[in-house]
Amino acid sequence: MGHPALAEEFTANTERAHWHDRALWFVRQKRDRMAASVPEWEELRATASAIKQHTQSLLADYLEEFERNATAHGAVVHWAADAEEHNRIVLSILQQHQVQNLVKSKSMLTEECHLNPWLEQHGIHVVDTDLGERIVQLREEPPSHIVLPAIHIRKEEVGECFHEHLGTEAGASDPEYLTEAARQHLRECFCNADAGLTGVNFAIAETGGIVICTNEGNADLGVGVPRVHIACMGMEKLIPRAEDLSVFLRLLARSATGQPVTTYSSHFHGPQQGGELHIVIVDNGRSEILQSEFRRSLDCIRCGACMNTCPVYRRSGGHSYESTVPGPIGSILTPLRTPEEHNTLPFACSLCGSCSDVCPVRIPLHHQLFALREHLDAKNLLERGKKLQMKVLSAVFSRPWLYRLAGRFARKALRWTPRFITYSSLTPAGLWGKARELPEAPPQSFRELYRNRQQQVDSEQNHPGDV
Amino acid sequence: MRVALFIPCYVDQFYPAVGLATVKVLESCGIHVDFPKGQTCCGQPMANSGCMDEARPLANHFVSTFADYDYVVSPSGSCVSMVRNHYDHLVDKNDSTAAEVRGQTLELSEFLVNVLGCSFSGSFPFRTGIHQSCHGLRELRLAGCSEVMTCRDSLLQNLLGGLDGIQFSQLQRPDECCGFGGTFAVSEAAVSAMMGQDRIEDHLQAGTQVLTAGDMSCLMHLDGIIRRRRLPIRVMHFAEILAEALRKTDLQTPASVQQGGN
Numbered sequence: 001m002g003h004p005a006l007a008e009e010f011t012a013n014t015e016r017a018h019w020h021d022r023a024l025w026f027v028r029q030k031r032d033r034m035a036a037s038v039p040e041w042e043e044l045r046a047t048a049s050a051i052k053q054h055t056q057s058l059l060a061d062y063l064e065e066f067e068r069n070a071t072a073h074g075a076v077v078h079w080a081a082d083a084e085e086h087n088r089i090v091l092s093i094l095q096q097h098q099v100q101n102l103v104k105s106k107s108m109l110t111e112e113c114h115l116n117p118w119l120e121q122h123g124i125h126v127v128d129t130d131l132g133e134r135i136v137q138l139r140e141e142p143p144s145h146i147v148l149p150a151i152h153i154r155k156e157e158v159g160e161c162f163h164e165h166l167g168t169e170a171g172a173s174d175p176e177y178l179t180e181a182a183r184q185h186l187r188e189c190f191c192n193a194d195a196g197l198t199g200v201n202f203a204i205a206e207t208g209g210i211v212i213c214t215n216e217g218n219a220d221l222g223v224g225v226p227r228v229h230i231a232c233m234g235m236e237k238l239i240p241r242a243e244d245l246s247v248f249l250r251l252l253a254r255s256a257t258g259q260p261v262t263t264y265s266s267h268f269h270g271p272q273q274g275g276e277l278h279i280v281i282v283d284n285g286r287s288e289i290l291q292s293e294f295r296r297s298l299d300c301i302r303c304g305a306c307m308n309t310c311p312v313y314r315r316s317g318g319h320s321y322e323s324t325v326p327g328p329i330g331s332i333l334t335p336l337r338t339p340e341e342h343n344t345l346p347f348a349c350s351l352c353g354s355c356s357d358v359c360p361v362r363i364p365l366h367h368q369l370f371a372l373r374e375h376l377d378a379k380n381l382l383e384r385g386k387k388l389q390m391k392v393l394s395a396v397f398s399r400p401w402l403y404r405l406a407g408r409f410a411r412k413a414l415r416w417t418p419r420f421i422t423y424s425s426l427t428p429a430g431l432w433g434k435a436r437e438l439p440e441a442p443p444q445s446f447r448e449l450y451r452n453r454q455q456q457v458d459s460e461q462n463h464p465g466d467v
Numbered sequence: 468m469r470v471a472l473f474i475p476c477y478v479d480q481f482y483p484a485v486g487l488a489t490v491k492v493l494e495s496c497g498i499h500v501d502f503p504k505g506q507t508c509c510g511q512p513m514a515n516s517g518c519m520d521e522a523r524p525l526a527n528h529f530v531s532t533f534a535d536y537d538y539v540v541s542p543s544g545s546c547v548s549m550v551r552n553h554y555d556h557l558v559d560k561n562d563s564t565a566a567e568v569r570g571q572t573l574e575l576s577e578f579l580v581n582v583l584g585c586s587f588s589g590s591f592p593f594r595t596g597i598h599q600s601c602h603g604l605r606e607l608r609l610a611g612c613s614e615v616m617t618c619r620d621s622l623l624q625n626l627l628g629g630l631d632g633i634q635f636s637q638l639q640r641p642d643e644c645c646g647f648g649g650t651f652a653v654s655e656a657a658v659s660a661m662m663g664q665d666r667i668e669d670h671l672q673a674g675t676q677v678l679t680a681g682d683m684s685c686l687m688h689l690d691g692i693i694r695r696r697r698l699p700i701r702v703m704h705f706a707e708i709l710a711e712a713l714r715k716t717d718l719q720t721p722a723s724v725q726q727g728g729n
Contacts, residue, residue, distance in 0.1 A: 008657035017661065025640070032613060041616040309614065311644045315658050348655060350648025350662070351515065353605035357614035370553070373517025382517055386650065390513045394521035397476070397508040398528060407480045431653045435660035436691030439481040446479045446486035450502055453487070 002344040007316035021314040023151060028308040030258025031358065038250070048247050049362040052299035055238050056290060062205040062238045063281065069208025073270030075277040083113035086282045090115060090197070090230055091122055093278050097228050099124060099194040105212065105219035106130040107199030108146050108302060109232050109282060111324045127189045129218040131182055138165045144318025146325055147256045147304035152317050186218070196222035200233035200279075201301070202248060206241045209269040210279065213252060213262040220266050227275040231268070235281050236290075236298040248301060251360035256303040285337045294368055294375075297332045299361045306355035306365055312348055321345060328355035328365045332372060343381045346372040389428075404447070411441035471533050472500040473541040473572070475683070476508040482683050488710035489542045489575060495713050496585045500540065505532045510557065511549040515649045519556060526550075526557035530565045538582065539572040542706050544603025544681045547574040552606055574607055575706060576622040576681060586625075589712030592632030596675030596700075597623055598666065598689065599642040600682035609681065612642050623681055623705055630712050636673035643669075647688035663692045670700060677701045679708055 011017045035041045055062055067077045080086035086109075094102065102124055104110065116126050116137075128137045132150035136143050138161050143149030150158070159173040168181045198219045202211040210231055212219045223229040239248065253259040271277035289298055307313045307327030318326040323334040323342060331345035346369045355365040376382055396406050414422065414429075423433040432438060470493070474486045493500050510525035529550060533539045541547050550572045558565040579585045599621070603609040610621035627633055646652070646662025653659075666689060670678055678693075678700050680686050690702040703711075 004655050004657070007655060011657045011661050014661075018665075021665070035616055038616075311646065311662050312655070312658050315661050346517075347651065348658075350601070350644050350646055350651045350655075350659070352601040352644035352648070354601075354612075354614055354644065357605055357612060370515065373515070374519045374556075375517075377517040377519070383654075386516055386654070387518060390516050390518040390521045393508075394510075394513055394518070394524060397510075398524045400505045400507055403476070403507045407476075411480060428653050431656050432691070434656060435695065436663070436688065437694040438691065439687050441481065442483055444483060446474050446483035447502070447504065449483050449487060450490070453490075 001322070003316070003320055003322075003348040004344060006320035006322070007312070007348065010317045010320055011315055017315050017317075019154075020152060020317060024308045024314045027148070027257060028305075028358070031255055031305060031308065032258075034254040034258045034260065038254070044247055044251055045360055045362050048251055048301075048360055049299065051239060051244050051247060052361050053296070055240055056236065056295060056298055059235065059238065059290065062240060063235060065205040066203055066208055066238060067281075069206070070203075070210075070270075070279055071208070073208050073277075075208070075270050075279050078278060078280045080280055080282045080284070082284045083282070086113045086232065086280055086284070087115055087118045089280050090232070091119060091124075093228065093230055094119070094124055094195055095122075097195060099228065101125045101127070101189070101193050102195050102197055103127050103129050103189055103193040103218075103222040103226070104133075104197045105199065105214055105222050106133055106149070107197065107232055108324060109199060109234050110197070111143065112284065113232075113282070115232075127186070127193075129186050129189065129216075129222055130214070131179065131216060134182060134186065135161060138162075142319070142324070144326065145304060145307055146302050147307075152319065186221075190221045190225055193222065193226045195226045195228035195230065196224075197230045197232065198223060200231050200237050201252070202239050202245060203233055203237050203279075204240075204242050204245070205238055207269065209242070209267055211245065211249075212266050212268070213249070213264065214266075215257075215259075215263045217264045220264060223268075223272075227272075228278070229268070229271065229275065230278045230280065232280045232282065235283055235286055236300075252301055252303055255305040255358065255360040289333075289336055292336070293371060294332060294336060296363050297329065297336075297365075297368055299363050300329050300333075301361060303360055305358040305360065309354045309358045310349075311352065311354070312350065316348070321348070328369065329363070332365065332368050335372060335376070339376060339379055339381050343376050343383075346376060404445075407445055411443070411445070414438065414441040415443075468498070468538065469536045470498050470500045470538045470540055470578075471536040472502045473506060473509075473529075473533065473539050473546070474502070475541065475543045475546045477687070478543065478683050481687070482704070485542055485683055485704040485706055488704065488706040489540075491710045491713065492575070492579070492706050493540065496579065496583050498583070501536070503532050509546045509549045511546060511553075512649055514549065514553055514557070515651075523557050526554050530554075530558055530562075530568045533568050533572070534564050536568075537571060538578060539568065540575055540578045541572065542575045542681070542704060543683065544574045544600050544607050544609060545684060547572055547577075548602040548606035574603060574609065574681060576603075576609060576626055577607065579626060580622045586629050587627075587709050587712060588629050588631070589709075590632055590715050591627070591630040591677075591708055591712045593676045593701075594634045594636055594674050595627065595677045595679055595708070596636035596638065596670040596673060597621070597627075598645060598678060598680040598685055599623075600680050600685045601642075601644050603681045604642055610642075623679075627679070627705060627708060630708070636670060636675045638669050638673050640669055645685045645689055647685050649684070652688055659688070660692070663688050667692050667696075667698065667700075671698070675700055677703055677708070679703050679705045681705060 510522035611619035
């Protein structure tokens, strides 16, 4: 359907769109307060950016170093070229251990690979254990935000969903009551799980350890009971040294939710006693991005700050992007993989630049979105009407005489054309005019007035007595 | 000092008063500007649409039109940012003229404050709401933005702050985008309109009487909403405010601009 149509649908419910906007703006303000409380905030961002760019430039080396060190701890490292291979690897590990019940903590990578439906097809019962993820899983819809997956759902709707699936009281919407119900339900899932799957926030080359950040402790619970822990990560999650964490952990939660630090930052060095730790490292298009001018989009630490600040995201909702990762960063990553299906995303942006300025690793997001538009043009994927319009405009602007003539004509036309024609929905002016008035066309342009003024000044200088 | 005026195409066609106000303000500072007649458009609409091949001739046309000047001054942060920040792939990298023209292209408030060191007095007894246009704010850094924790002065607020009787609106979201965004205003019309409405609501709650900015494009969009809703907010480019304040002061005292003061 494309972003504009889905966004129009979302904004049609003005009250809900405003509620969504305010909920995310609240998070953005919390982030501002947290950032302001760290005097060296901008230095931290610059350092994080430098570490990430350094790491990506030597990624192959760091990946191998990580593999060596992780293996030395007893972890098994798997390499997956794409989503399909990733899914096959995970399934084969689960099948080897006759796993029937899998608990998962949040992993955007497995969303990207559509792991859940694949596992369910093969008879494995999958439970997402992050509260927001569990809500969207029960509602059979994708997350609408990478950190706040159920931000688009109101507590009353959660109440209805839990009433249907978890047997809570009809009409109940008290967050504490609903959270307690989810807690009891998830406890049971944790206890009955045969394996736990997690994402990875940071993988440290120097130590071979992985770090997983959650607010609910669900990653720890999910891998504490079962013997098998599978950790899935995109290959860009590497950082060189353990001490680099001191930069990223300070930035991540502050940027994401405005907390000083995530509630649980869990470090794993090898499997638990008697258990197994499998780390699946996934490429799925990342190598290609790494070689392109969009490589810095791989620096992303998935904090979601660009979504919270994006004035378009807040008013169009995550689902309008039809992409696992929505918002500014998703509008770069997704069209790079599937430009045909997602050619409206780089244009779902007013180029305001707020995303680039909140990004904790300083990805020049709006400049990448700008560059991505040219990338789409090179693939012939711009909207045909727009391309034609720009060709005509360029031809006019390249000829000053034609520009002057066209300007005069356009102003005249705007002044004399009846309103019902100018504002008809069939013209670009009409699209503008649906909610706004067009500018009033003056009889003379600036250059015409300026010429008159200069002539007057000249004649006054030549004939000082005349008026 | 040879100073050229660059008046963006849509200002030329739809807002001639803003161009004239810019000339008056610069003249009041003792600067006599040239207006090279061959100028048209900086190429931003094409570049923002991804059509670099269509933007390229306009970028080169811009460079050749303004090659002979010490400064190019324009009452638009957005067009200035296009020239300064986004001509990289459009003009020849090794062309020193292009590099010079780009570096010397300044937004009006930058030129007034950073180059001339002007300050203005005069009367403007209205509650004024400043819309921080995004490209001026986050591409040219003409003010501090709420996202970045580095303190910066707002050139626009400093320029207007010297006027007698002026009060500034306290906005709930001091620098959120208005939703214009060039072709975005049409291709994402629903979100664009909602963003504009939200900005206007913020100015209404703050009691804005005069809404101003450094970019007429944002103001064209916001004014369109204001006129559709028949709201009592007057929309003026900041050059128009300075020109109006100067005109009133001219009646009382001839010296109203201090140079090199700030």
